[in-house]
Amino acid sequence: MSAAIRVQGLVKEYRQVRALDGIDLEIRQGEFFGLLGPNGAGKTTLISILAGLTRATHGTAEVMGFDVVRDYRASRLALGVVPQELVYDPFFTARETLRLQSGYFGIHRNDDWIDYILHHLGLTEHADKNMRALSGGMKRRVLVAQALVHKPPVIVLDEPTAGVDVDLRQTLWTFIQSLNREGHTVVLTTHYLEEAETLCERIAMLKQGRLVALDSTRNLLSRRHEQQARLKLNRVPPVEIGLKPGPDETWLYGFETFSQLESMLASIRMAGLEIREMQLIEPDLEDVFTEIIRAS
Amino acid sequence: MLPISGFPTLLYKELLRFWKVSFQTVLAPVVTAMLYLLIFSHVLEEHVEAYPGVSYTAFLVPGLIMMSMLQNAFANSSSSLIQSKITGNIIFVLVAPLSYLEFFAAYMLASVIRGVVVGIGVGLVTVWFADLPLVHPVWLVFFTALSTGILAALGIIAGMWAEKFDQLAAFQNFLIMPLTFLSGVFYSIHSLPAFWQAASHWNPVFYMIDGFRWGFFGLSDIPPATSLLVVTVCFVAISGFTLLLLKRGYKLRH
Ligand SMILES: Nc1ncnc2c1ncn2[C@@H]1O[C@H](COP(=O)(O)OP(=O)(O)O)[C@@H](O)[C@H]1O
Ligand SMILES: [Mg+2]
Numbered sequence: 001m002s003a004a005i006r007v008q009g010l011v012k013e014y015r016q017v018r019a020l021d022g023i024d025l026e027i028r029q030g031e032f033f034g035l036l037g038p039n040g041a042g043k044t045t046l047i048s049i050l051a052g053l054t055r056a057t058h059g060t061a062e063v064m065g066f067d068v069v070r071d072y073r074a075s076r077l078a079l080g081v082v083p084q085e086l087v088y089d090p091f092f093t094a095r096e097t098l099r100l101q102s103g104y105f106g107i108h109r110n111d112d113w114i115d116y117i118l119h120h121l122g123l124t125e126h127a128d129k130n131m132r133a134l135s136g137g138m139k140r141r142v143l144v145a146q147a148l149v150h151k152p153p154v155i156v157l158d159e160p161t162a163g164v165d166v167d168l169r170q171t172l173w174t175f176i177q178s179l180n181r182e183g184h185t186v187v188l189t190t191h192y193l194e195e196a197e198t199l200c201e202r203i204a205m206l207k208q209g210r211l212v213a214l215d216s217t218r219n220l221l222s223r224r225h226e227q228q229a230r231l232k233l234n235r236v237p238p239v240e241i242g243l244k245p246g247p248d249e250t251w252l253y254g255f256e257t258f259s260q261l262e263s264m265l266a267s268i269r270m271a272g273l274e275i276r277e278m279q280l281i282e283p284d285l286e287d288v289f290t291e292i293i294r295a296s
Numbered sequence: 297m298l299p300i301s302g303f304p305t306l307l308y309k310e311l312l313r314f315w316k317v318s319f320q321t322v323l324a325p326v327v328t329a330m331l332y333l334l335i336f337s338h339v340l341e342e343h344v345e346a347y348p349g350v351s352y353t354a355f356l357v358p359g360l361i362m363m364s365m366l367q368n369a370f371a372n373s374s375s376s377l378i379q380s381k382i383t384g385n386i387i388f389v390l391v392a393p394l395s396y397l398e399f400f401a402a403y404m405l406a407s408v409i410r411g412v413v414v415g416i417g418v419g420l421v422t423v424w425f426a427d428l429p430l431v432h433p434v435w436l437v438f439f440t441a442l443s444t445g446i447l448a449a450l451g452i453i454a455g456m457w458a459e460k461f462d463q464l465a466a467f468q469n470f471l472i473m474p475l476t477f478l479s480g481v482f483y484s485i486h487s488l489p490a491f492w493q494a495a496s497h498w499n500p501v502f503y504m505i506d507g508f509r510w511g512f513f514g515l516s517d518i519p520p521a522t523s524l525l526v527v528t529v530c531f532v533a534i535s536g537f538t539l540l541l542l543k544r545g546y547k548l549r550h
Binding site: 014048051052053054055072073074076077079081083085087088089090091100101102103104105106108146 | 300301302304305306308309312313316380383384385387388389390391392393394395545549550
């Protein structure tokens with residue numbers, strides 16, 4: 001079985017910038033995959049090359065085994081991209097937009113499927129409004145719908161929830177997850193790391209056009225061994241104990257083994273302090289992300 | 297499911313785009329042509345006889361029809377492309393499995409159709425002012441198709457090249473307008489000084505208009521076969537160049 005996406009030695013140079021600096025990446029069919037990285041890391045550039053919007057300087061990219069340049073028809077039929085920018089054609093209504101998009105893909109009687117996606121994205125009552133009259137969130141939904149008109153096996157969403165209300169995020173993820181369960185491969189870039197953490201099975205991190213991490217979400221999370229204890233005390237603890245001030249008059253303690261935690265608690269008791277509250281904080285993707293990006 | 301081509305949809309979209317605003321894209325140029333006819337024929341009717349036995353107004357009508365067709369064929373592809381580029385919705389077409397040939401054909405054909413629709417409009421309102429014979433209708437079809445095709449292709453080039461509306465306006469004002477105005481729409485080049493007569497022979501639009509006029513009157517400044525040859529060569533060359541740019545994704549696929 002071919003990979004959903006395979007990228008080899010991908011380099012993209014703009015005049016002064018090396019937006020992609022040799023990327024090798026393989027995403028399996030059926031995966032829910034996260035592509036993370038700070039602004040300017042090259043995420044959008046990578047997606048644009050897959051979609052044929054941009055041409056690579058070196059290297060190759062394939063979607064479902066089809067080269068994006070040589071077999072562009074097959075690769076584009078296999079790919080649905082939700083672009084990062086909120087673009088639309090002000091000449092048309094939402095439904096016209098979807099019918100046209102469907103037609104560009106050579107599918108001329110597609111109203112059942114179009115109605116289905118309109119319904120699942122909560123667009124049915126807005127379907128016959130002009131695109132100009134729709135709110136930003138609604139326009140974003142239409143962009144998602146447009147990417148799905150040809151039932152692509154691979155769906156790529158470039159920051160689909162940036163600046164979008166909670167309601168849409170909920171609707172969107174429910175629908176995208178159901179598509180993923182039906183076998184569609186989903187690739188997601190997002191700034192909301194908790195979103196990636198809950199949705200994605202595997203995650204790649206990009207920085208300055210290079211791949212700096214590629215692992216399952218679980219492995220990435222366990223990569224960071226340090227846990228944190230957050231305490232509320234009756235007064236300021238002596239410096240030797242090693243507590244750092246946290247938010248809301250709390251004190252933070254980082255540890256890797258529980259015996260470290262025990263000795264810290266013993267020191268607190270010896271100093272005659274009283275613990276009023278204590279919480280253990282699991283590391284999240286945010287910490288891992290910050291650590292990897294800083295280290296690389 | 298074997299997908300059919302996306303070409304008919306792209307063509308349909310391009311037609312819909314101008315038809316939805318036909319007030320500006322069809323009616324306005326018809327009114328403009330009408331005004332030209334009223335003013336110029338009023339001023340010059342008594343003074344100019346371009347061809348023996350042909351009134352100045354009758355002489356003017358084919359030129360106005362052709363000029364309107366050319367300007368609108370150019371305006372259609374160029375403004376559609378630059379609008380899509382600036383608003384960003386060009387990506388909807390670029391992510392689709394359309395070849396550069398299909399892309400070219402859709403934009404060209406839609407622009408040719410807009411040109412022809414405007415031409416028919418101009419013809420319908422101006423025909424009341426002059427007796428127009430129709431000596432070689434088939435030649436009219438050839439000259440119309442090839443000439444609007446050339447301007448449609450130029451519009452595609454301009455739309456790809458321009459990044460802002462004022463760059464497109466410059467292309468239009470400094471290339472398209474002079475070429476169409478200085479082409480014998482309003483006069484026969486035999487009435488020009490020798491230098492401008494010679495200069496006109498370097499303007500392809502001159503051959504388009506002269507050939508088109510021959511279709512009506514059977515009279516022309518240049519043998520019609522020569523005009524047809526010039527126009528055909530221009531069409532092939534400019535289309536070829538446009539296709540080359542599209543194939544490379546010039547300013548479309550970065
Ligand atoms: N069309 C372009 N011309 C020049 N530089 C570009 C262009 N597109 C992107 N870049 C540069 O490439 C780098 C990667 O950008 P991008 O892929 O948009 O990053 P991300 O999506 O991860 O934020 C950035 O430095 C950006 O400025
Ligand atoms: Mg981006």
